[in-house]
Amino acid sequence: MLHYICFKLLKKKITHDHVMYIINKVLLPRIEYLTQHIFIEPNKCNEFNRILRSIFKHSLSLPKSFFNSVVHNPIYPNILNIWDSQLRSQASLLNAQINNPVTSKVIEFLFLTSQCKLWTNNISETTKYFHKPSKHFSRLENLLCIFHFYNLSFNTNFKYNVTGGLHPISYFIVDPKKYFGFVKSLKNKNIFFLDQIISNDGAFLKTWKEIKKLLKNKRGRLPKWYDFLKDNIVLNPSTNRLQFTTQPDNMSPDLGFPRPKIIKCNNHSVPCKSQWAAFWSPRVSCIVYGKILEKSHFPGDSPKVYLEHHIPFKDMSNPNHNLTPHSTPNLLTPCTGCDFHDSFYVGDVRPKCIISYLSNFTITLHVNIYKKNNNRFNNIFIVHKSDSELRADTFRDFKIRTDPLFRNRLSSSQSITPHLYIPSNINHRLVNSLLLPNDFFNEFYTLINNLASFTNLDFYTDGSLKIDNDNPRMGFGWIFTSDINSKIEFSGATTQWPSSTRAEIMAVLTCLIVCPPNSSINIFTDSQCSIDTFTSFSNYKLTPKRKQKINNIILWQAIQQIIAELNLQVQFTKVKAHSGVEYNDKADKLAKDGCDSNRIISVSPKGVKTQKGYIMFNNDTIIDRNIRKTLKIPLNFRNIERQMSHKPLQALNSFTINHIINWEFSQLWINYNPFQKATSDSYSKHVGWRIKCSNYALPTLDALNNYPDILNGYDTCFLCSSATESNEHFWTCPKSIDILKSIFRNHEQKFRSYIINNMDKEKININNIDFDIPIFTLFNSPINSIHDAPELHCLLINLVPDCLLLPFKVRLLV
Known part of the structure; x- marks a missing residue:
């Protein structure tokens, strides 16, 4: 279809305006409709764009080598980029689908399916590591991957989290060519978190032998993903020291520490050989090592172990002084006697220091006799784990057993939804879920208590926008007028998408959220826009997709949620602005004071039940308006930035940075038509000359020398005969200025x-x-x-x- 239309256009005598209309208003909408449920790959988009750009350049008499970024620049007559158009349409469609009650469950299922496929807890976080869309990705996954190139992110109010750790291994194995092979191997081995294969102190990657012991399926060779981890996240391959350290408190509480095997209950102790254990002693705040001599499990008593106490030993003959605590051999030697000795022990009298301890409170160790230079040291033993790692293990085991707060903190960090305090009061619950930050919650609680006895409430609300040095600030305020003596009023500030209407909406929202349930509210405002939007929400059945195109949709949906949960009867009354109405003027003053206030209040989209998903720009600005139109802003800036990045346009970039050019009027001038007809071939050539002139693309002698068959060897300026004629020199030549x-x-x-x-x-x-x-x-x-x-x-x-x-x-x- 595209090739056929383009072939026909090349044969027709049409102007650039005709080409723009056909491409932007006819061809691209048709392509969008046909591809709304599929994703066009980047190479296909580039091929389509190349064909369309060639037609557009031909209509403006621009050379084929002219900058492609200018063809899509909104400052000049332009055609839409298919890639950018696809992003806008797909983002708008995804936002509409996830916020539609009919299709939201389907999108949730697609998110869950993608999480299982990519082996991750957050597909947005995983896809950002891919440099380009993949043929293995679904439409949703490719779209989330593209978002990161435009500094966009897609957030949802639902999450499907796998518990057992906090660091999904998929974040660390992202190799676009090998990723899905890695994931297949990890699924077979049931490894989801990096926490499963690193030391308990979060500082070292376990050896493959240590990992293999924890796997049910121990067959197979060393996986490639393990080599990838060693090459990319390990600082020292000999010790497996990680380049970063995870927080020990963030690890899974169910670590499965190995314990000594408990013997059957009887009246005799059982001797043991070559078994070792360790535990954390709060008395000395350190780890205690011991070789198990006997085990006992007497009737009516807990299982115990009797240990020969061993203490750390430092090998002074080792000349290497650069060893780290993890790489230093963990050597032990028998203790000659200390306060830990249990004098009631009856058994082998050769050990000098015997310790009795509960069996379930110890951790078993792997220990061998120390050998050096083929010599055996019978009184020196080496532990297969470092002292630092074992200290972390035993201390953690001790804290889990003895500290309920520590245990609860670990459990809450692993839960899908943290156990937050949920107040019984409906107003308090709405404040907690909808408003940010929580620093001002107590102030709202006070307002709720002060208004609790009223059933008919009148408010005057107002919003204000203050712009100083391109730094817009929004303030809002309201005053309660049903009981003047109570002197109940409120003011604050808000951010993002500055407009007086948004400030007015925040004033309405904050006054409704403190109203008692089952009450009647009359709001006096001078904002006709707010009244009209509220009326359209209340009286007209807007489709979910249509609602998402309304500005400040998240605020309006929060207001609808407040009204529904509190069962409020709300009526708006229009007041003429600055007409001398006493309370309206007071509300106006409160709003203006709010502009300079530090009480910045915003609405949390996660608390709005009907808003299942939303798009953010730069990780701080929520796009709660028409997605398709709003995304034009970052896309246009991106095209302008691409134009300015060209080396021949460095002077233009410098003029822009120094605010020498007024681009608003430059755009009007470039599109100005001095001819009588609305469009013509002469007008197209005129616009084409302006575009070439402003982008240093005129056919000066230095450019013509690139075509030796036309002009070869002569590039000196005809006027001054002293410099090379270029686009830059053409307008700075002294002879040219003298003529001008x-x-x-x-x-x-x-x-x-x-x-x-x-x-x-x-x-x-x-x-x-x-x-x-x-x-x-x-x-x-x-x-x-x-x-x-x-x-x-x-x-x-x-x-x-x-x-x-x-x-x-x-x-x-x-």
Whole structure:
């Protein structure tokens, strides 16, 4: 279809406006409709874009090698990028599907399926490590992967978490080519968390032999994912020291420490050989090692072990002083006697220090006789685990057994939903779930208590927007007027998507959330937009997809939730702004005070039941409005950034950074039509020349030398005969500026006359107008001294410099 249409367009004599309309309004919507449930791969999108760009460039007489980023730049006449268009349509569709009661369960199932497929707790976190979409991904997974390239993220109010750890291993094995092979092996071995294969102190990767002991299926060779982990997250391959350290408190409480085998209950103790154990002693705050001599399990008594106490031994003959605590051999030697000795022990009298301890409170060890240089040391033993790791194990085991708070903290860290305090009061519950941060909860609780005795409540609400130095701030306020003597009022500030309407909505939301259940509310406001939106929610049956296109939809859905749960009867009354109504003026003052307040209050989307999912930009801005339109903003900035990143346009980038160019009026000028017809071939050529001129793409001699059959070896400027003729030199050549001097003198007079003849002389004093514009004043200097004039340079390349607007900033012209 695409090739056929493009082939037909090339044969027709149409202008760039026709091409833009056919591509943007006919062709791309058709492609979007046909591909709404599939995902077009990047290489296919690039192929489609290449075909469409060639037609558009041809209509504007642009060279085929012209910058593709300019073709999609919104500042110039442009065509939509199929890749960007796909992102906007798919993001809008996903947001509509997940927030539709009919399809939300299907999307939840797709998320769960993707989690199982990718072997992860968070598919957004896993897909961000992929550099491009994969053919193994579903439409949902590819879309989440693309989001990260545009600094977007998709968040849901539901989660399906696998318990048993906090660090899914999928985050650490992301190799796009081998990932699914790794996942297949991990599934067979039932390894989901990195916590399963690292030491209990969270600092070391276990050896494959240690991991193999924990697996049910011990067959097979060393897996490739283990080698990948050693190459990418291990700092020292000899010790398996990790490049990072996980928090021990964040590990699973069910560690399965090995315990000594308990013997049957009888009246005799059983001797043991070559069995070792350790435990944590709170008396000395250290680990205690021992060789098990006997086990006992007398009737009416707990199982016990009798240990020969051993203490750490340092090998002074070892010349290596650079060993870390983990790599230092854990050597033990018999204790010659200490306070741990149990004098009631009756048995072998050769050990000097005997300890009796509960069997279930110890951890078994793997210990051998120490050998060095083929020599056996009968009184020195080596433990197969480091002292630092065993200290962490025994201390953790001790804390789990003796400290309920520690045990509960571990359990709560593993639960899918933490056990939070849920108040019985409906208002308190709404405040806890909907509002952020919790620093102001007590203030709302006080307001709830003060209004609890009322059933008919009147409020005056207002919102304010304050813009200082491109730093917009929103404030809101309300005053309770049913009982003037109570003096109940509130004000605060809010953030994101600054507008006075959003501030007004926050004022309505915060006053409704403190109203008692089953009450009647009358809200007086001067915002007709808020009243109309509330009416459309209440009186018209909007489809879920249509609702998602309403600005501040999350706030409105939170208001609907508050009204439903509190069973409120809400009525709005319009008040004329700044009309002398006493309480409306007070609410206005509260809103303005809120702009300067540090009490920044926002709504948590996770508490809004009907909002199952939402898109965030830059991990801090929730897009609660028309997704398709809003995503144009980051996409447009991305296209502009791509244009400015080209090496030939570094001067343009510098002018933009220094705020020399006014891009708003530059856009109007580039699209200005000086001809009588709405569109024509002459107009297309005229616009094409402006685009080439502003992007340094004119066919100057330095560019023509790339085509030796046309021009070879001559690239000197025809005017000055001293420099290479390039797009940059063309507008800074002294001879060119000398020619332009008389032209600009004439235009300066026309510029002054136009302003003077069209201004309102009763409101504007002509002496207050600044006509000293650098574009004109620089010609007062000698021509040879004019070599660095960025404002003039911008105007000559068909871009409007900001200084040209200085006379218009006094007042608007009539």
